[in-house]
Amino acid sequence: MKAVVYETYGSADVLRIEEIPDPAPRKGWARVEVHATALNPKDVLVRKGKMRWLVGGERQRTPGYDIAGVLLDDADGLTAGTEVFGMIQSNHGGGCAEVVSLPFAQLGAKPNTLSMVEAASLPLAGMTALQALRDELLLQEGQTVLLNGASGGVGTLAVQICRALGGKGIAVCSSRNLSLVQELGAFETIDYTQTSPAERRNLDAVFDIFGSLPWEKARHCLVKGGRYCTAIPKPKAILRGSLRRLGLHRAALVVVKSRRSDLDVLRNLVENEQLRPIVEKVLTMEESAEGHRHIETKRARGKVVIQIKE
Ligand SMILES: NC(=O)c1ccc[n+]([C@@H]2O[C@H](COP(=O)([O-])OP(=O)(O)OC[C@H]3O[C@@H](n4cnc5c(N)ncnc54)[C@H](OP(=O)(O)O)[C@@H]3O)[C@@H](O)[C@H]2O)c1
CATH class of the missing domain: 3.90.180.10 (Medium-chain alcohol dehydrogenases, catalytic domain)
Structure with missing residues (x-):
């Protein structure tokens, strides 16, 4: 072959x-x-x-x-x-x-x-978005979640899955992609070339997809008890992710897992016109x-x- x-x-x-x-x-x-x-x-x-x-x-x-x-x-x-x-x-x-x-x-x-x-x-990008929002951030109806890197492979799906789960996605991307993430269902947008997403406050959750919003910066954006997840397996993120699994830290690291049950979730979202x-x-x-x-x-x-x- x-x-x-x-x-x-x-x-x-x-x-x-x-x-x-x-x-x-x-x-x-x-x-x-x-x-x-x-x-x-x-x-x-x-x-x-x-x-x-x-x-x-x-x-x-x-x-x-x-x-x-x-x-x-x-x-x-x-x-x-x-x-x-x-x-x-x-x-x-x-x-x-x-x-x-x-x-x-x-x-x-x-x-x-x-x-x-x-x-x-x-599959890879969609299951990453789903597992981060649903399993790591435990996203609940009406919660605000900042999606840093909303216009890439993971981000365009995260914006839509966030909405499907009932969340309010604050999509961070450059100027040229603002209309795209709005069309996909972003509740609010931030153009990172104009405003630093790290200045945002009172968020229920932050999903750092791109990697420019590590826990040290993002923690100030969160409400008390707010959740954080990164997709970037840098050494500190791996350490914090391990501590989180032991209940000793709030910062999670998503590590995508391939599962038929989650492929089925993506298929249902597509067939219900909630994901494209x-x-x-x-x-x-x-x-x-x-x-x-x-x-x-x-x-x-x-x-x-x-x-x-x-
Ligand atoms: N841990 C895991 O299991 C897992 C799974 C999947 C992916 N990942 C990792 O997650 C990261 C994202 O993956 P991806 O597939 O979404 O990548 P991608 O498609 O290459 O992401 C490209 C996007 O990044 C955005 N971007 C560039 N600079 C930015 C900045 N300063 N702030 C915010 N956004 C910015 C760009 O938006 P503009 O053009 O608007 O700037 C572009 O739309 C990668 O590092 C990947 O390795 C990890």
Whole structure:
């Protein structure tokens, strides 16, 4: 099968297309004919070798954590031929290929109303937003939550999921994206080029998606007992996140988990018209490096998706 691969850590120039063996059938895992895969900042971090402490040394790797496609095997209640979407939990990726194999639990039925490209854009970013708002911030009806980095892959979905959960999302982005986040359902917006979000006060919760609002700054924005969650696993955030699990700190770190039950939540939100994907670019496998370079600018608007099969 055709796959995007790289053997050495480095710039987007290391990416190339190669024929590699199809994944072998495996108990508890299903193979999927991949129609589309979305890019995430994690693809860039792993490719640059910035996660080598977690993923190990250089070897042939295929990027891609988000996939949408057609099941080739039965998968615990989903039959071969079903259109599915999912997130590969392994740090090794593998989604930017014509076929991928992943555990049953990391796959769900694709929302009927979405194309493969749109469906591929949802799992990793959507489950991050959902798990941060629902599980870490315990968002309640009517609460205000500042969403710092509201116009990117995670942010555009967080704005909508916040609204669907009954929260009032205060969306932080640059001037050019203010109208987008308003359309997605932001209760209020902050243009970070004009006003520092750290000046905001009396918030029930802060979700630092971009990483420029660490706990040290964000704590002053919160009401007494207000909650904080970051998506950026810097050493201090990892330490605080561990302390929080022991009930010793208020600052959480979301670490996205791939679960069929949460894919089902995303599908229901889409089918109830409470969630729509924002896809900025659709590229071919041959254009993968262009997609990686775009993510590296940190100015993506929604998601970049690689279409593998028309
Ligand atoms: N812990 C986890 O499980 C997990 C899961 C998913 C993602 N993440 C991490 O979360 C971060 C965001 O992911 P993503 O997929 O949303 O990234 P992304 O799509 O690349 O985010 C790009 C967005 O960042 C915004 N941005 C740039 N500078 C900003 C600033 N100073 N203040 C606020 N927003 C700013 C940009 O908005 P403008 O163009 O308007 O400036 C752009 O829309 C990444 O670091 C990623 O690695 C972690």
